[in-house]
Amino acid sequence: MKLYDFPPAPNPRRVNIFIAEKNIEIERVLIDFSAGEHRTDEYKAKNPACDVPMLETADGVYISQIRGITRYLEEQFPATPLLGRNAAEKGVVEMWEHLAFINGMLAVAEVFRNTGKGFVGRAVVGPHNYEQSSELASRGAARILNFFQDFNQQLASNEYIAGDHYSMADITTLVTCDFAKWVKADIPEDCAHLRRWYETVSARPAVLSNP
Ligand SMILES: N[C@@H](CCC(=O)N[C@@H](CS)C(=O)NCC(=O)O)C(=O)O
Incomplete structure (x- = not known):
């Protein structure tokens, strides 16, 4: 493999x-x-x-x-399940992981790829070439702020993104929070739940060994 x-x-x-x-x-x-x-x-x-x-x-x-x-x-490799342990958890993990990707990761990418000099003519990942759009960059910046607020809300009543267990939804959300720093967007001060969660998951050995 x-x-x-x-x-x-x-x-x-x-x-x-x-x-x-x-x-x-x-x-x-x-x-x-x-x-x-x-x-x-x-x-x-x-x-x-x-x-x-x-x-x-x-x-x-x-x-x-x-x-x-x-x-x-x-x-x-089913040991250490990260995509849910039963049918309901699998559905919920997939739901939150997908939300983190489309509303978080892709929002940051919208800013990053539509502003970076290295992405002129390459604003979208994949085999096709697309020009940059400053309107998409602005929209992406607004979407990042909403992503932070929405995920902060989810963590107000959940220890981890998909509930009481660490999962792939946490991994995608964490990587998105770090990727957001590349476009100078950090978790806002008023997102106390998201900040609490970020401190915890950032300290995991698997995260520290993949900076
Ligand atoms: N939807 C893809 C995303 C993969 C992706 O966007 N990878 C980026 C690196 S972060 C890439 O390959 N970029 C190539 C490029 O910029 O042309 C997945 O889930 O694997």
């Missing part, structure tokens, strides 16, 4: 923390963005989405998209 990885980027970090929490040994293949290795014909043949991370199973199956990768790893 191999993980095609680029550790400095936030989405690969989500999977790297997941793997560390589960204590799984996986060979890494570095895909260097700066050299365009995620957009070569060779890589595209394995992953038409042209993104990272991607998993190659021992049977030679290629799985991209973090939800696909974590689902596969959870099935193969």
Whole structure:
């Protein structure tokens, strides 16, 4: 099994923390963005989405998209469940992980990719080229603030994002909070619940070993 990885980027970090929490040994293949290795014909043949991370199973199956990768790893390595322990938990973890991704991670990406000089003509991840939009950057900044408030609200009555247990929903939310710093957005002072939770999950060994 191999993980095609680029550790400095936030989405690969989500999977790297997941793997560390589960204590799984996986060979890494570095895909260097700066050299365009995620957009070569060779890589595209394995992953038409042209993104990272991607998993190659021992049977030679290629799985991209973090939800696909974590689902596969959870099935193969069920010890230390991170996607829920029963049907209800699985549904709730997936719900919150998806919300963290679309309302958090993609909101930050909306700012980052629509403002960074390195993303001119590359405002959206994937095989197609899109121009930057300052309107999308502004909208993304507003969405980040709402993400912080909404997740703070969820943590007012829950120890972790999806309830009383640490899960993939926490990992995606934590990585989003750290990614937000790249666009100078930090958890607001008035989000005491989110700040309390952030302190706790940031101290986990699997998080510290994947900065
Ligand atoms: N929806 C994807 C997101 C993956 C993603 O956005 N990866 C970024 C790195 S954080 C990437 O590959 N970027 C390539 C590019 O910028 O062209 C998933 O769930 O795996």
